[in-house]
Amino acid sequence: MDKTINQKAWFLVLPVFLVVAFSAVLPLMTVVNYSMQDTFGNNQFFWNGVGWFKELLDPSTDLGGRFLASLGRNLFFSLVILAIEVPLGIVVALSMPRDGWTVAACLVTLALPLLIPWNVVGTIWQIFGRPDIGLLGYTLNAMGLDYNYVSNAVDAWITVIVMDVWHWTSLVALLCYAGLKSIPEAYYQAAQIDGASRWAVFKAIQLPKMNRVLLIAVLLRFMDSFMIYTEPFVVTGGGPGNSTTFVSIELVKIALGQFDLGKAAALSLVYNLIILIVCWIFYTVMTNAGSERKPQEGAV
Amino acid sequence: MARIDLVDLAHSYGGNDAPQDTFALKPVTMTWRQGGAYALLGPSGCGKTTLLNVISGIITPSSGKILFDGQDITPLSTQKRNIAQVFQFPVIYDTMTVGQNLAFPLKNRGVPKAEIDKRVAEIGRLLDLEPYLNRKATRLTADAKQKISLGRGLVRSDVAAVLFDEPLTVIDPELKWQLRSKLKALHRELDLTMIYVTHDQTEALTFADTVVVMHDGRVVQSGTPAELFDKPAHTFVGYFIGSPGMNIIPAEVRGREAKVDGHVIALNRAYDNLPAGAKIEIGVRPEFVDAVAPAPGLLTSKIERIDDLGRIRFARVRIGDAKLAARAPNGFTSSDGNAGLKFDPAHIHVYADSLLVEGAA
Numbered sequence: 338m339d340k341t342i343n344q345k346a347w348f349l350v351l352p353v354f355l356v357v358a359f360s361a362v363l364p365l366m367t368v369v370n371y372s373m374q375d376t377f378g379n380n381q382f383f384w385n386g387v388g389w390f391k392e393l394l395d396p397s398t399d400l401g402g403r404f405l406a407s408l409g410r411n412l413f414f415s416l417v418i419l420a421i422e423v424p425l426g427i428v429v430a431l432s433m434p435r436d437g438w439t440v441a442a443c444l445v446t447l448a449l450p451l452l453i454p455w456n457v458v459g460t461i462w463q464i465f466g467r468p469d470i471g472l473l474g475y476t477l478n479a480m481g482l483d484y485n486y487v488s489n490a491v492d493a494w495i496t497v498i499v500m501d502v503w504h505w506t507s508l509v510a511l512l513c514y515a516g517l518k519s520i521p522e523a524y525y526q527a528a529q530i531d532g533a534s535r536w537a538v539f540k541a542i543q544l545p546k547m548n549r550v551l552l553i554a555v556l557l558r559f560m561d562s563f564m565i566y567t568e569p570f571v572v573t574g575g576g577p578g579n580s581t582t583f584v585s586i587e588l589v590k591i592a593l594g595q596f597d598l599g600k601a602a603a604l605s606l607v608y609n610l611i612i613l614i615v616c617w618i619f620y621t622v623m624t625n626a627g628s629e630r631k632p633q634e635g636a637v
Numbered sequence: 638m639a640r641i642d643l644v645d646l647a648h649s650y651g652g653n654d655a656p657q658d659t660f661a662l663k664p665v666t667m668t669w670r671q672g673g674a675y676a677l678l679g680p681s682g683c684g685k686t687t688l689l690n691v692i693s694g695i696i697t698p699s700s701g702k703i704l705f706d707g708q709d710i711t712p713l714s715t716q717k718r719n720i721a722q723v724f725q726f727p728v729i730y731d732t733m734t735v736g737q738n739l740a741f742p743l744k745n746r747g748v749p750k751a752e753i754d755k756r757v758a759e760i761g762r763l764l765d766l767e768p769y770l771n772r773k774a775t776r777l778t779a780d781a782k783q784k785i786s787l788g789r790g791l792v793r794s795d796v797a798a799v800l801f802d803e804p805l806t807v808i809d810p811e812l813k814w815q816l817r818s819k820l821k822a823l824h825r826e827l828d829l830t831m832i833y834v835t836h837d838q839t840e841a842l843t844f845a846d847t848v849v850v851m852h853d854g855r856v857v858q859s860g861t862p863a864e865l866f867d868k869p870a871h872t873f874v875g876y877f878i879g880s881p882g883m884n885i886i887p888a889e890v891r892g893r894e895a896k897v898d899g900h901v902i903a904l905n906r907a908y909d910n911l912p913a914g915a916k917i918e919i920g921v922r923p924e925f926v927d928a929v930a931p932a933p934g935l936l937t938s939k940i941e942r943i944d945d946l947g948r949i950r951f952a953r954v955r956i957g958d959a960k961l962a963a964r965a966p967n968g969f970t971s972s973d974g975n976a977g978l979k980f981d982p983a984h985i986h987v988y989a990d991s992l993l994v995e996g997a998a
Contacts, residue, residue, distance in 0.1 A: 521726065523724040523725070523726060523728050524728050526690075526693075526695050526715075526722070526724065527722070527724060527728035527786070527789075529694075529695065529714070529715040529716055530693060530715055530716075530720060530721060530722050530742075530790070531741050531742040531745055531789055532716045532742055532745040532746050533741070533745050534745065537741075537745055541730040541732065541733065541741065542730065545730075545731055545732045
């Protein structure tokens with residue numbers, strides 16, 4: 338086949354190059370540049386090589402200690418919310434009606450938390466949990482439970498996790514529901530004829546068919562929860578102490594609070610790299626788990 | 638293994654209060670004999686799949702009863718009935734191997750492992766699936782998947798009947814023949830009642846020893862392929878079975894004569910007691926009408942075209958508004974576009990309001 342060669346076509350691609358350069362490549366390179374230097378203001382910079390990165394990975398330094406502690410908190414947070422939201426989302430999706438007007442009602446109700454902006458969610462829970470005027474905080478205290486997210490680290494953690502579950506389980510549920518809806522009716526009929534129990538139907542039909550959407554749900558929820566900033570910042574401000582200070586909160590403190598651009602740049606690069614690597618591992622593992630080996634040709 | 642009786646069975650998707658002509662399945666009473674090979678034949682939307690799903694228990698009928706060996710099983714769930722069903726599109730549990738797929742119905746019923754292994758090996762051999770038993774069930778061809786679906790039904794030794802819902806739809810034509818012969822062989826070997834739903838008459842006539850023709854939610858005739866061909870009980874059967882279908886011509890019938898377009902055709906039997914006011918038609922298969930050169934004493938028709946089917950040629954002709962097909966002998970040509978029609982009186986049937994009327998000898 339003859340290919341038309343037209344060098345002018347490059348001009349059509351050029352605007353995209355420019356937009357990407359100014360919006361992504363240049364800012365990223367600036368960050369890389371900062372991560373190698375130190376500044377004391379006045380636009381004066383000093384070369385520091387890989388010094389910040391060394392400090393980041395060394396828990397005995399101030400920077401390294403803060404980074405690794407917040408990273409640990411962040412990983413723990415992501416694991417906990419995944420462990421709650423994924424099974425809960427599946428259960429919600431399974432118990433949703435399959436047809437009739439109730440479907441629309443369920444979908445709209447489920448979508449509501451997803452439509453609320455992050456800082457509004459934070460504000461809602463911040464007030465909801467207050468022991469003096471918040472419905473939740475006041476009720477719990479009236480029942481004799483000593484609940485105060487401002488002074489108690491465990492309470493703060495519970496509040497942040499419950500808030501995230503409230504905000505994002507719907508997303509997992511909606512994705513799973515879409516996966517369930519794509520299963521043809523004949524599968525359920527065949528399973529009935531095969532005498533399958535509810536659990537066997539779930540294991541043999543529903544879970545395998547939800548594989549793909551669950552992969553997407555886990556990826557989305559992991560990335561989002563690993564980057565979480567607004568909600569815990571509004572509710573607890575990272576406290577009490579440093580107990581709910583996640584990596585992003587720490588990053589903002591260093592970059593804007595202390596104006597340590599070099600440290601902040603190094604931290605954000607490492608932070609970014611971790612998210613990329615974890616997502617890549619997830620994706621590779623999950624896609625390979627579903628499809629074993631190469632297609633086998635010529636059957637029966 | 639069981640005899641299946643349907644007693645006044647009817648189903649309406651709109652509930653029992655809906656008018657009866659909207660019923661998907663109008664009241665039917667019939668018996669399916671143990672070990673029979675049945676085909677349920679009819680066009681799309683005639684209620685054949687509804688009837689099948691009622692037998693398997695996927696649908697609970699609005700009224701009537703289903704008996705297996707005289708025992709009323711209407712209220713029983715699908716799981717509790719000993720029914721196997723193969724669907725139009727193959728259903729495969731794709732996380733399992735072929736062997737695990739076959740074992741699934743037995744595992745669900747708590748059969749001991751040794752017994753499961755024995756049955757799976759046996760059915761695997763029967764269906765030529767042996768080399769694939771340890772392989773994942775995904776990425777097999779459609780016919781292999783359909784065999785696995787069938788195998789899941791056959792693996793249960795107590796199965797009362799195997800139901801097929803257009804199982805060959807997604808199979809390549811050349812494999813259809815193979816799979817259908819396999820089904821026939823299995824039927825002989827296992828002595829199972831098989832009910833096969835299809836809209837393809839070739840499939841129905843080659844598979845079944847009894848063909849049940851459905852039309853508009855009603856069973857219009859059930860009989861051997863020969864009976865359906867020779868003596869259709871309903872004009873729909875005549876038209877639906879055979880290719881081309883039976884010629885149905887409006888006529889005035891009196892005694893041993895039928896009058897079509899002012900021309901008299903002799904009949905073999907006397908029809909003196911036709912219901913008054915009914916729509917009277919005569920039906921004759923194209924195989925028993927010869928198109929010849931027009932001659933006095935023959936019904937004259939206008940030739941529209943001649944279809945050459947290789948072994949046989951059919952002339953498509955027209956009398957007034959009625960369209961007919963007639964056998965055109967080799968070498969038959971028409972000079973003026975007209976043909977005379979010669980009927981075989983032994984094969985002319987009379988229908989009143991679409992139902993066959995038996996004449997007196």
